[in-house]
Amino acid sequence: MSETARANILARLRAAPRQMVPDRPDWTPPTYGEGRLARFRAMLEAVHGEIHEVTTEDWAERISVLLADRGATRVMVPPGMTLPDGLVAVPYDQPVEELKAVLVQGVEAGITWAKAAIADTGTLVLWPDADEPRLLSLLPPIHVVLLRLGSLVDNLAQVMAEQTWAAGMPTNALLISGPSKTADIEQTLAYGVHGPKELIVLVLTDA
Structure with a gap:
C-alpha cells in the first residue's frame, strides 16, 4: 500500500x-x-431433577426408601458414611484404577455433598476432593446429593463472594443442573448418556 493510499484511509477514519x-x-x-427454596425446587424440577426436604436425623432413611423404589441397593459413598440396613455402602477409598469396574458396573447410585446451590438456576455446586472425587458424581446411574439449606444462595455472584472463590478453587468445580442429558441433531433429548440419568437432591432443612 502506498503512503498516499494509507494517508487517505487514515484521513477518512479521522x-x-x-x-x-x-x-x-x-x-x-x-x-x-x-422464596429461595421454592425457586430452587421449581428450577431443578424443570430440568428433571428431584428434590426432597429432610432433616439431619432422617435423611439416611429417606435415601433408603427412594433407592429401594428404584431397585438400587449398592451405593458408592464417601469414606466413613454409613447407610441403613438394606443398602450396601461401597466406600470410595481406593485409587480409581482399582475402583473403575465397581464405579461403572458395580453400584447403582453415588452420594455426594454439595458445597452450595443456586436458587436462580436450580444449580448444585460441587467441589470434588480426595474423599468425594469427581467420578463419584459422574459414573453411577443415580446421583444423590445432600444439600444443607444454609448453603442455598440466590445467585452465582453471591456464592462466589460468600465462599471467596477468588482466593482459590479446586481443579474441578462442578455446576450441576439436573441429570445428564444430550440431544441429537433432531433435538431428541436423552438422559444418562454422559453421566447419571437421575438426580435426587435431599435438602437438610435443619442444617
Whole structure:
C-alpha cells in the first residue's frame, strides 16, 4: 500500500463521525428471600431433577426408601458414611484404577455433598476432593446429593463472594443442573448418556 493510499484511509477514519457508546444496563443479580427454596425446587424440577426436604436425623432413611423404589441397593459413598440396613455402602477409598469396574458396573447410585446451590438456576455446586472425587458424581446411574439449606444462595455472584472463590478453587468445580442429558441433531433429548440419568437432591432443612 502506498503512503498516499494509507494517508487517505487514515484521513477518512479521522473524519468519520464518532459513535457514542451506550450506557451499560443497570443489572442487579436476582434475590428471592423467603422464596429461595421454592425457586430452587421449581428450577431443578424443570430440568428433571428431584428434590426432597429432610432433616439431619432422617435423611439416611429417606435415601433408603427412594433407592429401594428404584431397585438400587449398592451405593458408592464417601469414606466413613454409613447407610441403613438394606443398602450396601461401597466406600470410595481406593485409587480409581482399582475402583473403575465397581464405579461403572458395580453400584447403582453415588452420594455426594454439595458445597452450595443456586436458587436462580436450580444449580448444585460441587467441589470434588480426595474423599468425594469427581467420578463419584459422574459414573453411577443415580446421583444423590445432600444439600444443607444454609448453603442455598440466590445467585452465582453471591456464592462466589460468600465462599471467596477468588482466593482459590479446586481443579474441578462442578455446576450441576439436573441429570445428564444430550440431544441429537433432531433435538431428541436423552438422559444418562454422559453421566447419571437421575438426580435426587435431599435438602437438610435443619442444617
